[in-house]
Amino acid sequence: MSMKKEVTIYDLADELKVSVATVSRALKDDPVVNNKTKKKVFELAEKMGYRTNHFARSLRTQQTNIIGFMIHELNSNFSNAVLSGVEKITAEAGYDLIIAHSSESYEKEVANARNLFKNRVDGLIASLSFDTKKYDHFKWF
Numbered sequence: 001m002s003m004k005k006e007v008t009i010y011d012l013a014d015e016l017k018v019s020v021a022t023v024s025r026a027l028k029d030d031p032v033v034n035n036k037t038k039k040k041v042f043e044l045a046e047k048m049g050y051r052t053n054h055f056a057r058s059l060r061t062q063q064t065n066i067i068g069f070m071i072h073e074l075n076s077n078f079s080n081a082v083l084s085g086v087e088k089i090t091a092e093a094g095y096d097l098i099i100a101h102s103s104e105s106y107e108k109e110v111a112n113a114r115n116l117f118k119n120r121v122d123g124l125i126a127s128l129s130f131d132t133k134k135y136d137h138f139k140w141f
Contacts, residue, residue, distance in 0.1 A: 007050040015048070016040060027052070058120065068116035070100045070109065070126040079127070086125060095122070106131045113137040 009027070013020045018037065026033045026041035033041075044050075058064045067090050073079055083099070090097050098121060100112035109129045116124060117140040124141045 006053075007045075007048045008053075009050075011048065012041060012044055012050060015044060064120050064122055065094060066096045066098055066119065066121045068098050068100060068119070068121035068124040068126075070102060070112050070116065070124065072102050072104050072109075072127050072129045074101055082127070102129045104129045104131065106133070110137040113140070117141065 009020055009023045013023045016023070018041075022033060022037065023041055026038045027045065029038065054064075067086075069083065069086055071079055071083065074083075087097050098116060098119065100116060102109040102112055106129050109126075109132060113124070113126075114137065124138070126138070
């Protein structure tokens with residue numbers, strides 16, 4: 001079974017006979033690119049199944065636009081209200097949210113912190129487990 005090649009901005013530029021920079025700017029809705037060209041870029045991107053490569057972008061910008069949210073327990077109205085508010089604000093600011101649940105376990109909290117760090121979150125919001133006594137696992141942030 002052969003895997004289909006990922007569509008890139010180079011493919012879009014080649015197909016439209018425009019520069020890669022023009023495609024990149026059009027996809028970012030840059031006012032330098034005229035609306036007619038933007039429309040063509042967006043239509044072709046949709047047709048060809050183009051999707052932004054967030055991994056490549058994060059390598060260039062050194063930013064993932066992801067916030068980690070570590071919560072000790074999910075089964076309370078308060079926790080749910082906090083989570084809902086955090087999600088609303090982060091989404092409005094253009095960030096995605098990764099939620100990690102520690103189940104009131106220090107060991108799981110440490111593992112979650114390590115995992116969020118490895119996923120290169122740009123920030124971390126943490127509601128500590130009841131048995132958290134040391135904070136060394138947050139030094140990475």
